[in-house]
Amino acid sequence: xxxxxxxxxxxxxxxxxxxxxxxxxxxxxxxxxxxxxxxxxxxxxxxxxxxxxxxxxxxxxxxxxxxxxxxxxxxxxxxxxxxxxxxxxxxxxxxxxxxxxxxxxxxxxxxxxxxxxxxxxxxxxxxxxxxxxxxxxxxxxxxxxxxxxxxxxxxxxxxxxxxxxxxxxxxxxxxxxxxxxxxxxxxxxxxxxxxxxxxxxxxxxxxxxxxxxxxxxxxxxxxxxxxxxxxxxxxxxxxxxxxxxxxxxxxxxxxxxxxxxxxxxxxxxxxxxxxxxxxxxxxxxxxxxxxxxxxxxxxxxxxxx
Amino acid sequence: xxxxxxxxxxxxxxxxxxxxxxxxxxxxxxxxxxxxxxxxxxxxxxxxxxxxxxxxxxxxxxxxxxxxxxxxxxxxxxxxxxxxxxxxxxxxxxxxxxxxxxxxxxxxxxxxxxxxxxxxxxxxxxxxxxxxxxxxxxxxxxxxxxxxxxxxxxxxxxxxxxxxxxxxxxxxxxxxxxxxxxxxxxxxxxxxxxxxxxxxxxxxxxxxxxxxxxxxxxxxxxxxxxxxxxxxxxxxxxxxxxxxxxxxxxxxxxxxxxxxxxxxxxxxxxxxxxxxxxxxxxxxxxxxxxxxxxxxxxxxxxxxxxxxxxxxxxxxxxxxxxxxxxxxxxxxxxxxxxxxxxxxxxxxxxxxxxxxxxxxxxxxxxxxxxxxxxxxxxxxxxxxxxxxxxxxxxxxxxxxxxxxxxxxxxxxxxxxxxxxxxxxxxxxxxxxxxxxxxxxxxxxxxxxxxxxxxxxxxxxxxxxxxxxxxxxxxxxxxxxxxxxxx
Numbered sequence: 001x002x003x004x005x006x007x008x009x010x011x012x013x014x015x016x017x018x019x020x021x022x023x024x025x026x027x028x029x030x031x032x033x034x035x036x037x038x039x040x041x042x043x044x045x046x047x048x049x050x051x052x053x054x055x056x057x058x059x060x061x062x063x064x065x066x067x068x069x070x071x072x073x074x075x076x077x078x079x080x081x082x083x084x085x086x087x088x089x090x091x092x093x094x095x096x097x098x099x100x101x102x103x104x105x106x107x108x109x110x111x112x113x114x115x116x117x118x119x120x121x122x123x124x125x126x127x128x129x130x131x132x133x134x135x136x137x138x139x140x141x142x143x144x145x146x147x148x149x150x151x152x153x154x155x156x157x158x159x160x161x162x163x164x165x166x167x168x169x170x171x172x173x174x175x176x177x178x179x180x181x182x183x184x185x186x187x188x189x190x191x192x193x194x195x196x197x198x199x200x201x202x203x204x205x206x207x208x209x210x211x212x213x214x215x216x217x218x219x220x221x222x223x224x225x226x227x228x229x230x231x232x233x234x235x236x237x238x239x240x241x242x243x244x245x246x247x248x249x250x251x252x253x254x255x256x257x258x259x260x261x262x263x264x265x266x267x268x269x270x271x272x273x274x275x276x277x278x279x280x281x282x283x284x285x286x287x288x289x290x291x292x293x294x295x296x297x298x299x300x301x302x303x304x305x
Numbered sequence: 306x307x308x309x310x311x312x313x314x315x316x317x318x319x320x321x322x323x324x325x326x327x328x329x330x331x332x333x334x335x336x337x338x339x340x341x342x343x344x345x346x347x348x349x350x351x352x353x354x355x356x357x358x359x360x361x362x363x364x365x366x367x368x369x370x371x372x373x374x375x376x377x378x379x380x381x382x383x384x385x386x387x388x389x390x391x392x393x394x395x396x397x398x399x400x401x402x403x404x405x406x407x408x409x410x411x412x413x414x415x416x417x418x419x420x421x422x423x424x425x426x427x428x429x430x431x432x433x434x435x436x437x438x439x440x441x442x443x444x445x446x447x448x449x450x451x452x453x454x455x456x457x458x459x460x461x462x463x464x465x466x467x468x469x470x471x472x473x474x475x476x477x478x479x480x481x482x483x484x485x486x487x488x489x490x491x492x493x494x495x496x497x498x499x500x501x502x503x504x505x506x507x508x509x510x511x512x513x514x515x516x517x518x519x520x521x522x523x524x525x526x527x528x529x530x531x532x533x534x535x536x537x538x539x540x541x542x543x544x545x546x547x548x549x550x551x552x553x554x555x556x557x558x559x560x561x562x563x564x565x566x567x568x569x570x571x572x573x574x575x576x577x578x579x580x581x582x583x584x585x586x587x588x589x590x591x592x593x594x595x596x597x598x599x600x601x602x603x604x605x606x607x608x609x610x611x612x613x614x615x616x617x618x619x620x621x622x623x624x625x626x627x628x629x630x631x632x633x634x635x636x637x638x639x640x641x642x643x644x645x646x647x648x649x650x651x652x653x654x655x656x657x658x659x660x661x662x663x664x665x666x667x668x669x670x671x672x673x674x675x676x677x678x679x680x681x682x683x684x685x686x687x688x689x690x691x692x693x694x695x696x697x698x699x700x701x702x703x704x705x706x707x708x709x710x711x712x713x714x715x716x717x718x719x720x721x722x723x724x725x726x727x728x729x730x731x732x733x734x735x736x737x738x739x740x741x742x743x744x745x746x747x748x749x750x751x752x753x754x755x756x757x758x759x760x761x762x763x764x765x766x767x768x769x770x771x772x773x774x775x776x777x778x779x780x781x782x783x784x785x786x787x788x789x790x791x
Contacts (some may be wrong), residue, residue: 035448175416192406
């Protein structure tokens with residue numbers, strides 16, 4: 001029912017995206033490549049917010065730890081890209097655990113505040129140790145994923161599709177059901193015998209893994225790691241807006257929202273600084289008047305009444 | 306051997322001893338009723354057994370294993386299940402999926418649902434009478450079905466010990482019979498059942514034994530009959546009877562029209578919540594609107610307070626209220642004290658009251674506060690305590706006191722007795738009577754409890770299925786409208 005609705009929506013879009021390189025130029029592909037990585041950020045975030053019920057105000061903490069671990073390993077020790085990515089995503093998971101284990105003991109808005117402070121600390125550290133990290137200018141990497149736009153696009157597209165399938169499948173599985181119950185009413189979930197903290201930490205780890213991996217791939221796509229692209233609070237805010245805009249608790253909606261945001265930002269580039277304002281204003285209107293997001297109506301209502 | 310054995314259980318919240326050395330045991334196939342008025346500590350005992358609160362001392366043995374102080378999920382797995390009074394079901398999952406959830410093991414690697422699990426969930430749905438709605442979403446179901454869903458989840462865990470919080474709250478007579486049978490089936494299967502409720506009468510037919518608490522301590526134990534005959538229990542519970550008081554006549558009372566509702570109708574989506582309702586309240590009058598749960602009392606009050614859109618006309622002192630905001634209506638003198646109380650839980654009693662008196666002059670507010678402390682002495686002694694930590698009865702008094710701090714012309718009281726024990730009812734009743742005798746306040750009271758609503762009323766409306774079906778003097782209520790109600 002819900003599942004087939006989502007799939008009926010997702011499959012044609014994915015098919016069209018897979019055939020896209022046949023028809024469009026490098027510029028658009030480059031744009032969509034970034035869109036796909038943002039989609040992974042947003043989907044990982046939705047798993048935490050939509051399902052585990054925890055608002056992570058600092059998605060770029062996880063993204064940044066993954067990205068910079070991978071970048072530093074490549075820059076200083078010339079590790080091959082796959083090894084950098086593997087260790088980078090592992091670092092994101094460990095960083096996430098260090099943050100989540102104590103933070104999840106808190107209730108109310110405190111978890112969100114902890115995640116927010118974590119990003120600020122990471123950003124500060126990177127700037128403070130500019131001699132090692134490249135600071136605000138960024139860190140150039142010897143390696144790059146590919147110099148061919150089409151190849152890069154397929155890497156990003158494939159990665160997004162696989163991540164989306166895993167996260168979507170997870171959200172519809174029994175584990176996803178337990179996670180939702182834990183997010184909504186922790187006392188009742190515990191009374192049914194579920195270790196709520198364990199499930200939330202698992203969700204946090206999964207979210208951290210995909211965020212860190214996507215962060216790592218993004219810096220290898222640019223061949224440079226900079227605070228402005230993977231750590232800055234503004235990047236995190238965009239990830240959150242993308243997920244809410246697309247539709248909370250849908251996973252797929254988060255991807256749609258992310259690609260929309262990246263595309264809209266680019267389409268409006270001719271109007272200069274105003275572009276950010278227009279996109280933000282649009283997001284505000286959607287959130288205020290259609291809190292279900294783009295896919296809220298499509299995927300949530302009807303079907304099972 | 307007993308499945309549940311509680312001994313020396315003590316729980317303190319700061320300086321308040323909520324539960325003091327409570328001990329009892331329940332054998333397989335036995336139902337124990339744990340009863341006590343609001344604030345007696347019975348809910349805290351239940352929470353300590355489930356691990357939602359950590360006891361300060363004592364033991365809770367489940368089938369011989371002491372689980373006191375364990376986290377909730379471990380206690381649940383040891384064989385304890387709970388049927389919560391208020392359920393907050395997941396909005397996007399069907400009834401069947403909720404039951405499935407309760408059948409799942411606590412495992413991070415469960416990625417696919419076993420067919421056997423689905424079949425078992427369907428069986429359980431059928432057992433509790435949800436088989437015809439099992440593919441529907443909870444928000445489309447009536448209250449009684451949601452309670453059945455909670456019961457289904459407890460059945461799914463197949464616990465050795467079942468805790469049921471206020472099993473019959475909010476259910477109609479027919480539903481109560483159904484629920485009794487379902488709870489009785491736990492006994493037949495050899496589970497130990499603990500029913501937590503605030504009066505003996507409600508659970509008397511179902512329980513094997515009753516354990517009565519008051520102010521955190523044990524006051525009696527035995528069969529329902531024994532406990533009901535117990536002197537202490539009678540004193541604690543039944544207290545004095547609520548009696549009809551003589552009404553002081555005032556000049557012009559009820560003559561000057563204050564509030565007039567004409568042909569009011571309210572729709573919630575497609576459902577009619579209020580249908581062509583007309584009532585009027587005169588200055589200084591005490592008017593009661595009686596009706597069962599869901600009859601439309603709260604909807605009527607919300608329409609008057611400007612909280613829901615309505616058709617028809619509502620006027621206040623001859624002027625239409627149409628188009629005015631809820632805030633402006635409240636400032637105009639209509640203050641509603643809602644069923645849900647809406648206190649600021651993390652603020653102290655005093656802060657809650659001060660908020661109500663915001664718009665008053667300092668001296669006037671102090672005077673009003675003094676008068677209220679005279680009306681509700683308990684609030685004076687609880688001034689510095691957070692509202693959340695008050696018992697249900699005290700919270701209700703605070704809600705009324707806060708509303709009175711606003712010096713309303715018309716006070717709307719929505720179900721003030723909801724969930725309160727008889728001894729609290731009596732205190733509340735006395736306070737209302739004092740209010741009525743000593744001030745010229747106008748009151749519109751919505752009640753389900755007729756014995757509480759009638760004694761104070763000058764005039765009574767009966768609301769049934771969104772319509773006013775009777776209006777008249779409380780003295781005539783019993784013979785004309787009381788059949789099937791009293």
